[in-house]
Amino acid sequence: MSNPGPATIIRRKKRRRRRRAPIFPFILLSLLAVGGFFAVRALIARRPLLAKQPLPAGYIAESNALKQEYFRYYGAPLNEPVLLSRFQQAADAAAKGSLAGAASSLEDLTNVSRRTPVNASVPVVFHDLGLTYASLGDTVRAAAAFREVLARDWDYAPTRKFLHDSKSIAVEIAEPFARELEPNNDAANANLMSVRAPVGGEIAGTNDPADYFKVITPGAPRDLVSIELANHSIDFAPTVRIFDGDLRILSWGEKTARAGESITLTGGPKPNSVLYIAVTAADANGGLYLLSVNAKKAFDKHEPNDDLSTSKRISVGEEVAASVMDAGDSDFFSFQSPRRGTITIEIHNRSNTLIPALTMYNGDRRNMGFAQEVRKPGSDIRYLLDADQSGLYYVQVSSQAGTAGDYSLRVD
Numbered sequence: 033m034s035n036p037g038p039a040t041i042i043r044r045k046k047r048r049r050r051r052r053a054p055i056f057p058f059i060l061l062s063l064l065a066v067g068g069f070f071a072v073r074a075l076i077a078r079r080p081l082l083a084k085q086p087l088p089a090g091y092i093a094e095s096n097a098l099k100q101e102y103f104r105y106y107g108a109p110l111n112e113p114v115l116l117s118r119f120q121q122a123a124d125a126a127a128k129g130s131l132a133g134a135a136s137s138l139e140d141l142t143n144v145s146r147r148t149p150v151n152a153s154v155p156v157v158f159h160d161l162g163l164t165y166a167s168l169g170d171t172v173r174a175a176a177a178f179r180e181v182l183a184r185d186w187d188y189a190p191t192r193k194f195l196h197d198s199k200s201i202a203v204e205i206a207e208p209f210a211r212e213l214e215p216n217n218d219a220a221n222a223n224l225m226s227v228r229a230p231v232g233g234e235i236a237g238t239n240d241p242a243d244y245f246k247v248i249t250p251g252a253p254r255d256l257v258s259i260e261l262a263n264h265s266i267d268f269a270p271t272v273r274i275f276d277g278d279l280r281i282l283s284w285g286e287k288t289a290r291a292g293e294s295i296t297l298t299g300g301p302k303p304n305s306v307l308y309i310a311v312t313a314a315d316a317n318g319g320l321y322l323l324s325v326n327a328k329k330a331f332d333k334h335e336p337n338d339d340l341s342t343s344k345r346i347s348v349g350e351e352v353a354a355s356v357m358d359a360g361d362s363d364f365f366s367f368q369s370p371r372r373g374t375i376t377i378e379i380h381n382r383s384n385t386l387i388p389a390l391t392m393y394n395g396d397r398r399n400m401g402f403a404q405e406v407r408k409p410g411s412d413i414r415y416l417l418d419a420d421q422s423g424l425y426y427v428q429v430s431s432q433a434g435t436a437g438d439y440s441l442r443v444d
Contacts (some may be wrong), residue, residue: 088131088163090194092156093123101154105184105304107252107336115141115152126164135164142180153248153304155181155188162206163194171201178206183226183248184304212243219279219308222246227257227325235268235311235318245309247325252303253335256328256357259297259309261321266292268319270311274299277306288314298328300358330357337364340397343426348375351442356386359434365427367443369419376444377403377427379413383437388413388429395424409435 087093098119102110110116118137125133138161142153162177178201181191195203208226212233216223222244225231233243249257261272272295274285284299301307311321332354337344343364346352354363369375379388390403390413403415419425429441 087127088167090190091123091126091160091163092190093127093160095119097156098152098154101156102152103252105154105251107254107303107338108342110152112150112152115150119152119157122160126160131164131168135161135168138164153180155185155191158184159188159191159194162191166194166198166200175201175206179208179224180248182206183208183224184251186226186228209245212245214240216244217242219244219246219275219310222308224248225323225325227327230322230324232320232322233311234320235270235313237313237318238316240318241312243311245311245323247307247309249301249303249305249307250327253331254300254303254338254357254361256298256300256330257307258326258328259307260324260326261289261295261311262324263289263292263294263319263321265317265319265321267317268292268321269314269317270295270319270321271314272297273310273312275308275310276301277308279308282307291315291317300330300360330355332357332363334363334365338362340364340393340426346441346443348443351440353382353438353440354429355438356388356429356431356436358436359431361436362428362430365429365441367425367427369421369423369425371419372421373419375417375419375425377415377417378442378444379403379429380440380442381410381412381437382439384410385435386437386439387411387432387435388439389432390415391428391430392417393426393428397426400425405432407432409437 095116098116099110118141122134122137122141125137138157141157142151142161144151158177158180162174162181165174165177178191178195181188195201195206208229209223209231210229212231213223215221217240223231224246227247227250231245234240235243259272259274261270263270269289269291271288272286274282274297276282282299282301285297287295287297289295309323311323313319334344334352334354336342338361343366346365346367348367348370352365356363377390379390381388387406387409388411389405392400392415394400403413406413417425427441427443429439
Protein backbone atom coordinates (compact mmCIF):
# COMPACT_ATOMS: atom_id res chain seq x y z
CA MET A 33 0.00 0.00 0.00
CA SER A 34 2.98 2.31 0.36
CA ASN A 35 3.92 2.33 -3.40
CA PRO A 36 1.07 4.39 -4.91
CA GLY A 37 2.03 7.52 -2.94
CA PRO A 38 5.28 8.37 -4.71
CA ALA A 39 3.78 7.51 -8.10
CA THR A 40 0.97 10.01 -7.54
CA ILE A 41 3.48 12.71 -6.59
CA ILE A 42 5.46 12.10 -9.78
CA ARG A 43 2.34 12.40 -11.99
CA ARG A 44 1.40 15.69 -10.31
CA LYS A 45 4.89 17.04 -10.89
CA LYS A 46 4.70 16.16 -14.60
CA ARG A 47 1.36 17.88 -14.94
CA ARG A 48 2.74 20.93 -13.19
CA ARG A 49 5.67 21.10 -15.61
CA ARG A 50 3.35 21.01 -18.69
CA ARG A 51 1.17 23.83 -17.36
CA ARG A 52 4.26 26.01 -16.93
CA ALA A 53 5.31 25.81 -20.65
CA PRO A 54 5.88 29.44 -21.94
CA ILE A 55 3.07 30.87 -24.10
CA PHE A 56 4.73 34.23 -24.97
CA PRO A 57 6.17 33.09 -28.37
CA PHE A 58 2.73 31.98 -29.54
CA ILE A 59 1.20 35.30 -28.52
CA LEU A 60 3.99 37.18 -30.29
CA LEU A 61 3.52 35.21 -33.52
CA SER A 62 -0.23 35.83 -33.45
CA LEU A 63 0.28 39.54 -32.98
CA LEU A 64 2.80 39.65 -35.83
CA ALA A 65 0.43 37.77 -38.15
CA VAL A 66 -2.49 40.08 -37.38
CA GLY A 67 -0.29 43.16 -37.71
CA GLY A 68 1.16 41.92 -40.99
CA PHE A 69 -2.31 41.35 -42.44
CA PHE A 70 -3.44 44.89 -41.69
CA ALA A 71 -0.11 46.33 -42.84
CA VAL A 72 -0.41 44.61 -46.23
CA ARG A 73 -3.98 45.87 -46.60
CA ALA A 74 -2.85 49.40 -45.86
CA LEU A 75 0.09 49.10 -48.25
CA ILE A 76 -2.14 47.90 -51.08
CA ALA A 77 -4.48 50.81 -50.49
CA ARG A 78 -1.69 53.39 -50.41
CA ARG A 79 1.05 52.03 -52.75
CA PRO A 80 0.43 52.06 -56.52
CA LEU A 81 3.27 49.62 -57.19
CA LEU A 82 1.18 46.82 -55.74
CA ALA A 83 -1.91 47.93 -57.61
CA LYS A 84 -2.57 47.68 -61.34
CA GLN A 85 -0.36 49.99 -63.43
CA PRO A 86 -2.54 52.46 -65.37
CA LEU A 87 -2.68 52.65 -69.15
CA PRO A 88 0.11 55.06 -70.22
CA ALA A 89 -1.21 58.53 -71.01
CA GLY A 90 -1.41 58.99 -74.78
CA TYR A 91 -1.58 55.26 -75.55
CA ILE A 92 -3.64 54.65 -78.71
CA ALA A 93 -5.74 51.50 -78.34
CA GLU A 94 -8.30 51.92 -81.14
CA SER A 95 -7.94 49.33 -83.91
CA ASN A 96 -9.27 51.86 -86.45
CA ALA A 97 -6.07 53.85 -85.98
CA LEU A 98 -4.07 50.80 -87.04
CA LYS A 99 -6.34 50.17 -90.05
CA GLN A 100 -6.10 53.77 -91.25
CA GLU A 101 -2.35 53.98 -90.92
CA TYR A 102 -1.84 50.57 -92.52
CA PHE A 103 -3.71 51.73 -95.63
CA ARG A 104 -1.88 55.04 -95.65
CA TYR A 105 1.59 53.51 -95.42
CA TYR A 106 1.17 50.24 -97.34
CA GLY A 107 -1.48 51.34 -99.84
CA ALA A 108 -3.73 48.33 -99.21
CA PRO A 109 -6.50 47.45 -96.73
CA LEU A 110 -5.51 45.63 -93.56
CA ASN A 111 -6.81 42.12 -94.23
CA GLU A 112 -4.55 40.23 -91.84
CA PRO A 113 -6.54 39.19 -88.73
CA VAL A 114 -3.34 38.24 -86.91
CA LEU A 115 -2.18 41.89 -86.96
CA LEU A 116 -5.44 43.23 -85.54
CA SER A 117 -5.48 40.46 -82.95
CA ARG A 118 -1.93 41.21 -81.82
CA PHE A 119 -2.69 44.95 -81.61
CA GLN A 120 -5.77 44.22 -79.48
CA GLN A 121 -3.75 41.87 -77.25
CA ALA A 122 -1.26 44.65 -76.64
CA ALA A 123 -4.04 47.12 -75.75
CA ASP A 124 -5.71 44.62 -73.41
CA ALA A 125 -2.42 43.82 -71.69
CA ALA A 126 -1.61 47.52 -71.26
CA ALA A 127 -5.10 48.20 -69.84
CA LYS A 128 -4.56 45.42 -67.26
CA GLY A 129 -1.21 46.86 -66.25
CA SER A 130 0.90 44.19 -67.97
CA LEU A 131 3.20 46.58 -69.79
CA ALA A 132 5.81 43.91 -70.48
CA GLY A 133 3.12 41.81 -72.18
CA ALA A 134 1.98 44.82 -74.20
CA ALA A 135 5.56 45.50 -75.31
CA SER A 136 5.99 41.88 -76.43
CA SER A 137 2.84 41.97 -78.59
CA LEU A 138 3.80 45.32 -80.13
CA GLU A 139 7.29 44.07 -80.94
CA ASP A 140 5.69 41.11 -82.73
CA LEU A 141 3.75 43.54 -84.91
CA THR A 142 6.94 45.15 -86.20
CA ASN A 143 8.86 41.94 -86.92
CA VAL A 144 8.31 39.23 -89.52
CA SER A 145 8.37 35.94 -87.65
CA ARG A 146 6.67 32.58 -87.50
CA ARG A 147 4.25 33.99 -84.98
CA THR A 148 3.48 37.01 -87.18
CA PRO A 149 4.47 36.28 -90.82
CA VAL A 150 3.46 39.82 -91.83
CA ASN A 151 4.09 43.08 -90.06
CA ALA A 152 2.51 46.45 -89.37
CA SER A 153 5.44 48.83 -88.97
CA VAL A 154 3.36 52.00 -88.79
CA PRO A 155 3.69 55.01 -86.48
CA VAL A 156 0.86 54.09 -84.08
CA VAL A 157 2.51 50.76 -83.24
CA PHE A 158 5.92 52.30 -82.56
CA HIS A 159 4.28 55.16 -80.64
CA ASP A 160 2.50 52.75 -78.29
CA LEU A 161 5.70 50.75 -77.95
CA GLY A 162 7.64 53.88 -77.01
CA LEU A 163 5.06 54.83 -74.37
CA THR A 164 5.12 51.31 -72.96
CA TYR A 165 8.91 51.22 -72.65
CA ALA A 166 8.94 54.74 -71.18
CA SER A 167 6.44 53.62 -68.51
CA LEU A 168 8.67 50.64 -67.73
CA GLY A 169 11.62 53.00 -67.28
CA ASP A 170 13.52 51.71 -70.33
CA THR A 171 14.36 55.05 -71.91
CA VAL A 172 16.85 53.59 -74.42
CA ARG A 173 14.26 51.35 -76.07
CA ALA A 174 11.61 54.04 -75.76
CA ALA A 175 13.80 56.54 -77.64
CA ALA A 176 14.51 53.93 -80.35
CA ALA A 177 10.77 53.31 -80.81
CA PHE A 178 9.98 57.02 -81.04
CA ARG A 179 12.81 57.39 -83.58
CA GLU A 180 11.02 54.82 -85.76
CA VAL A 181 7.85 56.92 -85.53
CA LEU A 182 9.54 60.15 -86.57
CA ALA A 183 11.48 58.45 -89.38
CA ARG A 184 8.07 57.72 -90.94
CA ASP A 185 6.27 60.93 -89.94
CA TRP A 186 8.42 63.77 -88.64
CA ASP A 187 5.40 65.64 -87.28
CA TYR A 188 3.48 62.71 -85.76
CA ALA A 189 1.37 64.63 -83.24
CA PRO A 190 0.94 62.01 -80.43
CA THR A 191 4.69 61.35 -80.26
CA ARG A 192 5.62 65.02 -80.50
CA LYS A 193 3.22 65.79 -77.63
CA PHE A 194 4.69 63.06 -75.44
CA LEU A 195 8.27 64.19 -76.10
CA HIS A 196 7.29 67.80 -75.39
CA ASP A 197 5.71 66.85 -72.06
CA SER A 198 8.17 64.13 -71.04
CA LYS A 199 10.91 64.80 -68.53
CA SER A 200 12.67 61.47 -69.03
CA ILE A 201 13.44 61.48 -72.78
CA ALA A 202 15.10 64.42 -74.52
CA VAL A 203 13.68 65.24 -77.94
CA GLU A 204 17.05 65.14 -79.67
CA ILE A 205 17.80 61.53 -78.69
CA ALA A 206 14.40 60.35 -79.99
CA GLU A 207 14.77 61.89 -83.46
CA PRO A 208 16.43 60.27 -86.49
CA PHE A 209 20.17 60.87 -86.70
CA ALA A 210 21.41 64.10 -88.26
CA ARG A 211 25.07 63.17 -87.75
CA GLU A 212 26.79 59.80 -88.02
CA LEU A 213 27.24 58.10 -84.66
CA GLU A 214 29.85 55.37 -84.25
CA PRO A 215 29.87 52.41 -84.01
CA ASN A 216 27.84 51.88 -87.19
CA ASN A 217 30.09 49.49 -89.07
CA ASP A 218 27.35 46.93 -89.82
CA ALA A 219 23.61 46.75 -90.41
CA ALA A 220 22.88 45.76 -86.80
CA ASN A 221 24.26 49.14 -85.66
CA ALA A 222 22.99 51.23 -88.57
CA ASN A 223 22.05 54.86 -87.82
CA LEU A 224 18.36 55.45 -88.52
CA MET A 225 18.04 58.55 -90.69
CA SER A 226 15.08 60.42 -92.13
CA VAL A 227 14.08 60.94 -95.76
CA ARG A 228 13.66 64.60 -94.99
CA ALA A 229 17.10 65.35 -93.46
CA PRO A 230 20.68 64.62 -94.68
CA VAL A 231 23.31 63.01 -92.44
CA GLY A 232 26.94 64.03 -92.30
CA GLY A 233 29.52 61.27 -91.96
CA GLU A 234 33.17 60.32 -92.39
CA ILE A 235 35.09 57.22 -93.42
CA ALA A 236 38.22 57.50 -91.31
CA GLY A 237 40.59 55.40 -93.38
CA THR A 238 41.34 51.69 -92.94
CA ASN A 239 40.28 51.69 -89.27
CA ASP A 240 36.73 52.64 -90.31
CA PRO A 241 35.78 50.15 -93.06
CA ALA A 242 32.09 51.06 -93.45
CA ASP A 243 29.29 53.33 -92.29
CA TYR A 244 25.77 51.85 -92.26
CA PHE A 245 22.53 53.81 -92.30
CA LYS A 246 18.92 52.68 -92.16
CA VAL A 247 16.12 54.60 -93.84
CA ILE A 248 12.36 54.04 -94.07
CA THR A 249 10.98 54.61 -97.56
CA PRO A 250 7.94 56.89 -97.99
CA GLY A 251 4.48 55.45 -97.44
CA ALA A 252 2.08 54.58 -100.25
CA PRO A 253 1.93 55.12 -103.10
CA ARG A 254 5.24 53.57 -104.09
CA ASP A 255 7.66 56.22 -105.21
CA LEU A 256 11.12 56.61 -106.67
CA VAL A 257 13.78 57.60 -104.15
CA SER A 258 17.07 59.28 -104.90
CA ILE A 259 20.02 58.41 -102.64
CA GLU A 260 22.88 60.87 -102.97
CA LEU A 261 26.33 60.92 -101.42
CA ALA A 262 27.85 64.37 -101.76
CA ASN A 263 31.63 63.95 -101.58
CA HIS A 264 33.39 66.57 -99.46
CA SER A 265 36.96 65.23 -99.80
CA ILE A 266 39.09 65.30 -102.95
CA ASP A 267 40.94 62.04 -102.05
CA PHE A 268 37.86 60.04 -101.11
CA ALA A 269 36.68 57.47 -103.69
CA PRO A 270 33.32 56.34 -102.26
CA THR A 271 31.28 53.20 -102.85
CA VAL A 272 27.58 53.13 -101.98
CA ARG A 273 25.56 49.91 -101.72
CA ILE A 274 21.81 49.72 -101.08
CA PHE A 275 20.25 46.65 -99.42
CA ASP A 276 16.65 45.73 -98.68
CA GLY A 277 15.40 44.80 -95.20
CA ASP A 278 16.74 41.25 -95.63
CA LEU A 279 20.18 42.62 -96.54
CA ARG A 280 19.92 41.62 -100.20
CA ILE A 281 21.60 44.13 -102.49
CA LEU A 282 19.15 45.82 -104.86
CA SER A 283 19.57 45.70 -108.62
CA TRP A 284 19.91 49.48 -108.79
CA GLY A 285 21.81 49.80 -105.54
CA GLU A 286 25.57 49.78 -106.14
CA LYS A 287 27.96 52.37 -107.47
CA THR A 288 31.60 53.45 -107.05
CA ALA A 289 32.94 56.90 -107.90
CA ARG A 290 36.40 58.23 -108.52
CA ALA A 291 38.20 60.28 -105.89
CA GLY A 292 36.41 63.54 -105.21
CA GLU A 293 33.25 62.54 -107.13
CA SER A 294 29.75 62.20 -105.70
CA ILE A 295 27.23 59.39 -106.22
CA THR A 296 23.50 59.35 -106.99
CA LEU A 297 21.37 56.18 -107.12
CA THR A 298 17.65 56.08 -107.94
CA GLY A 299 15.18 53.23 -107.51
CA GLY A 300 11.60 52.34 -106.63
CA PRO A 301 11.48 50.35 -103.37
CA LYS A 302 8.28 49.16 -101.72
CA PRO A 303 6.42 51.76 -99.67
CA ASN A 304 7.17 51.92 -95.94
CA SER A 305 10.03 49.46 -96.26
CA VAL A 306 13.52 49.33 -94.77
CA LEU A 307 16.63 50.15 -96.80
CA TYR A 308 20.18 49.81 -95.54
CA ILE A 309 22.83 52.08 -97.04
CA ALA A 310 26.50 51.11 -96.75
CA VAL A 311 29.20 53.69 -97.43
CA THR A 312 32.75 52.44 -97.92
CA ALA A 313 36.00 53.62 -99.51
CA ALA A 314 37.32 52.09 -102.73
CA ASP A 315 40.88 52.48 -101.45
CA ALA A 316 42.71 53.30 -98.21
CA ASN A 317 41.74 56.97 -98.27
CA GLY A 318 38.73 58.04 -96.26
CA GLY A 319 36.89 61.32 -96.33
CA LEU A 320 33.90 63.44 -95.39
CA TYR A 321 30.49 63.15 -97.05
CA LEU A 322 26.86 64.20 -96.77
CA LEU A 323 24.26 61.46 -97.32
CA SER A 324 20.66 62.28 -98.26
CA VAL A 325 17.55 60.37 -99.33
CA ASN A 326 14.81 62.20 -101.22
CA ALA A 327 11.39 61.18 -102.51
CA LYS A 328 10.96 62.02 -106.19
CA LYS A 329 7.12 62.10 -106.19
CA ALA A 330 7.23 60.36 -109.55
CA PHE A 331 3.87 58.62 -109.18
CA ASP A 332 0.73 59.84 -110.96
CA LYS A 333 -2.51 60.97 -109.30
CA HIS A 334 -4.19 57.58 -109.75
CA GLU A 335 -1.81 55.74 -107.44
CA PRO A 336 -1.98 53.44 -105.61
CA ASN A 337 -3.47 51.25 -108.34
CA ASP A 338 -0.84 48.56 -108.68
CA ASP A 339 -3.19 45.56 -108.58
CA LEU A 340 -6.79 44.56 -109.29
CA SER A 341 -7.94 45.25 -105.74
CA THR A 342 -6.81 48.90 -105.94
CA SER A 343 -7.87 49.56 -109.55
CA LYS A 344 -9.26 53.03 -110.33
CA ARG A 345 -12.74 53.27 -111.87
CA ILE A 346 -12.96 55.26 -115.11
CA SER A 347 -15.87 56.06 -117.45
CA VAL A 348 -16.38 55.13 -121.06
CA GLY A 349 -15.52 58.17 -123.19
CA GLU A 350 -13.08 59.51 -120.56
CA GLU A 351 -9.41 60.07 -121.38
CA VAL A 352 -7.10 59.41 -118.43
CA ALA A 353 -3.55 60.79 -118.19
CA ALA A 354 -1.14 58.52 -116.28
CA SER A 355 2.42 57.21 -116.29
CA VAL A 356 4.44 54.05 -115.81
CA MET A 357 7.00 55.11 -113.21
CA ASP A 358 9.50 52.27 -113.63
CA ALA A 359 9.78 48.62 -114.64
CA GLY A 360 7.99 47.53 -111.46
CA ASP A 361 4.97 49.78 -111.98
CA SER A 362 1.61 48.54 -113.28
CA ASP A 363 -1.53 50.66 -113.52
CA PHE A 364 -4.96 49.03 -113.14
CA PHE A 365 -8.21 50.68 -114.22
CA SER A 366 -11.77 49.35 -114.29
CA PHE A 367 -14.87 50.35 -116.24
CA GLN A 368 -18.44 49.16 -116.79
CA SER A 369 -19.63 48.65 -120.35
CA PRO A 370 -22.74 50.74 -121.20
CA ARG A 371 -23.70 48.40 -124.06
CA ARG A 372 -23.27 45.01 -125.59
CA GLY A 373 -20.83 45.01 -128.49
CA THR A 374 -17.39 46.32 -129.35
CA ILE A 375 -15.52 48.57 -126.92
CA THR A 376 -12.26 50.19 -128.04
CA ILE A 377 -9.39 50.60 -125.54
CA GLU A 378 -6.51 52.81 -126.66
CA ILE A 379 -3.17 53.75 -125.14
CA HIS A 380 -1.76 56.98 -126.57
CA ASN A 381 1.95 57.19 -125.82
CA ARG A 382 3.03 60.58 -124.50
CA SER A 383 6.74 59.76 -124.23
CA ASN A 384 9.55 58.62 -126.50
CA THR A 385 10.80 56.07 -123.96
CA LEU A 386 7.80 53.92 -122.95
CA ILE A 387 7.12 50.59 -124.68
CA PRO A 388 3.61 49.89 -123.35
CA ALA A 389 1.76 46.62 -122.78
CA LEU A 390 -1.99 46.10 -122.20
CA THR A 391 -3.75 43.17 -120.47
CA MET A 392 -7.52 42.69 -120.05
CA TYR A 393 -9.46 41.00 -117.19
CA ASN A 394 -13.17 40.26 -116.84
CA GLY A 395 -15.41 40.90 -113.82
CA ASP A 396 -14.24 37.65 -112.24
CA ARG A 397 -10.68 38.98 -112.50
CA ARG A 398 -9.71 36.33 -115.00
CA ASN A 399 -7.22 37.12 -117.75
CA MET A 400 -8.97 37.71 -121.08
CA GLY A 401 -5.84 38.23 -123.17
CA PHE A 402 -3.31 40.79 -124.27
CA ALA A 403 -3.16 43.55 -126.81
CA GLN A 404 -0.91 43.02 -129.81
CA GLU A 405 2.70 43.47 -128.75
CA VAL A 406 4.57 46.61 -129.73
CA ARG A 407 8.36 46.82 -129.60
CA LYS A 408 9.22 50.42 -130.39
CA PRO A 409 9.44 53.15 -127.72
CA GLY A 410 6.70 55.74 -128.16
CA SER A 411 4.27 53.26 -129.79
CA ASP A 412 0.49 53.36 -129.24
CA ILE A 413 -1.83 50.40 -128.55
CA ARG A 414 -5.40 49.74 -129.74
CA TYR A 415 -7.49 46.83 -128.39
CA LEU A 416 -11.04 45.77 -129.37
CA LEU A 417 -13.16 44.18 -126.64
CA ASP A 418 -16.36 42.20 -127.27
CA ALA A 419 -18.23 43.42 -124.18
CA ASP A 420 -21.45 42.45 -122.43
CA GLN A 421 -23.89 45.14 -121.38
CA SER A 422 -23.17 46.32 -117.84
CA GLY A 423 -20.14 44.01 -117.77
CA LEU A 424 -17.24 44.97 -115.47
CA TYR A 425 -13.76 44.93 -117.01
CA TYR A 426 -10.22 45.67 -115.86
CA VAL A 427 -7.36 47.15 -117.89
CA GLN A 428 -3.72 46.71 -116.88
CA VAL A 429 -1.12 49.05 -118.36
CA SER A 430 2.52 48.09 -117.87
CA SER A 431 5.85 48.43 -119.65
CA GLN A 432 8.25 46.25 -121.55
CA ALA A 433 12.04 46.04 -121.40
CA GLY A 434 12.27 48.08 -118.22
CA THR A 435 10.96 51.23 -119.88
CA ALA A 436 8.95 54.05 -118.33
CA GLY A 437 7.02 57.09 -119.46
CA ASP A 438 3.73 58.99 -119.71
CA TYR A 439 0.63 57.85 -121.58
CA SER A 440 -3.11 58.44 -121.79
CA LEU A 441 -5.81 55.76 -121.71
CA ARG A 442 -9.19 56.07 -123.39
CA VAL A 443 -12.14 53.64 -123.46
CA ASP A 444 -14.85 54.17 -126.16
